[in-house]
Amino acid sequence: MTMTAPRAPSERPGDPVEHAIEIRGLAKSYGGKRALDGLDLTLPYGQVVGLLGENGCGKTTLLKVLAGVLADYEGEVSIAGRTPGPGSKALVSFLPDVSFLPDSARASSCIELYGDFFDDFRTERARELIRSFGIDESMRLKEMSKGMREKVQIALAMARDARVYLLDEPISGVDPAARDVILQGVLRNLSEDSLLLVSTHLIHDLESILDGVVIMREGRVVLAGEVDDLRAQHGMSIDQLFREVHR
Numbered sequence: 295m296t297m298t299a300p301r302a303p304s305e306r307p308g309d310p311v312e313h314a315i316e317i318r319g320l321a322k323s324y325g326g327k328r329a330l331d332g333l334d335l336t337l338p339y340g341q342v343v344g345l346l347g348e349n350g351c352g353k354t355t356l357l358k359v360l361a362g363v364l365a366d367y368e369g370e371v372s373i374a375g376r377t378p379g380p381g382s383k384a385l386v387s388f389l390p391d392v393s394f395l396p397d398s399a400r401a402s403s404c405i406e407l408y409g410d411f412f413d414d415f416r417t418e419r420a421r422e423l424i425r426s427f428g429i430d431e432s433m434r435l436k437e438m439s440k441g442m443r444e445k446v447q448i449a450l451a452m453a454r455d456a457r458v459y460l461l462d463e464p465i466s467g468v469d470p471a472a473r474d475v476i477l478q479g480v481l482r483n484l485s486e487d488s489l490l491l492v493s494t495h496l497i498h499d500l501e502s503i504l505d506g507v508v509i510m511r512e513g514r515v516v517l518a519g520e521v522d523d524l525r526a527q528h529g530m531s532i533d534q535l536f537r538e539v540h541r
């Protein structure tokens with residue numbers, strides 16, 4: 295499945311286009327269980343794309359392969375022009391769906407940790423985001439609720455100047471009233487030539503910020519496209535379309 299973006303002004307007709315993500319025939323099994331089953335996907339820079347699909351269809355597995363966390367897969371995968379691995383991690387900001395920061399650390403120490411680790415990390419941006427999400431950076435993570443920890447992790451992921459952001463279920467623990475504040479913070483810090491790929495079950499909350507959508511089923515992509523085109527073609531919201539695909 296392929297999604298296209300308008301040509302950047304610097305590109306000339308005939309130039310080879312570097313896509314943010316290019317995947318051909320991706321397969322990944324856990325023991326005998328097939329989680330990804332010959333998945334094809336091409337995504338351009340400059341978009342916010344929602345990754346949708348029922349429980350167990352392979353969203354997290356796909357994001358882990360793209361992030362360079364899972365290496366034993368079959369097929370061809372390119373992200374930001376590189377094979378996922380140590381070389382791609384400098385260009386790709388990955389937010390996993392589990393808490394990965396030391397529990398006893400204060401948010402301020404996590405900011406320092408990220409600053410030491412990633413050349414593209416912007417400390418002031420992280421501070422501003424954490425503040426705008428209503429978190430006191432002197433708090434320890436273990437004193438925070440699940441939603442507060444999620445906010446810190448989102449702020450850290452978005453404070454990098456990455457080419458591709460991969461967010462796995464970023465706002466599932468955040469209360470509905472705060473979700474808009476978080477999403478606006480995410481968009482505010484997203485450069486126009488980056489790709490943001492975000493997996494979610496909260497289609498209704500995210501639909502307004504999405505340029506594109508990828509719908510997965512049983513380890514493959516069953517539908518991908520620009521949200522405006524899909525809404526016009528099918529005469530329904532993305533939320534309704536998702537339900538139709540899974541009926």
Ligand SMILES: Nc1ncnc2c1ncn2[C@@H]1O[C@H](COP(=O)(O)OP(=O)(O)OP(=O)(O)O)[C@@H](O)[C@H]1O
Binds near residue numbers: 351
């Ligand atoms: N570490 C693992 N060991 C064995 N099987 C796994 C492992 N991780 C995932 N699976 C299996 O791979 C399949 C895809 O799982 P994955 O977590 O990628 O789905 P998902 O679409 O992210 O689901 P959800 O929406 O529930 O988060 C599932 O059948 C799951 O049981």
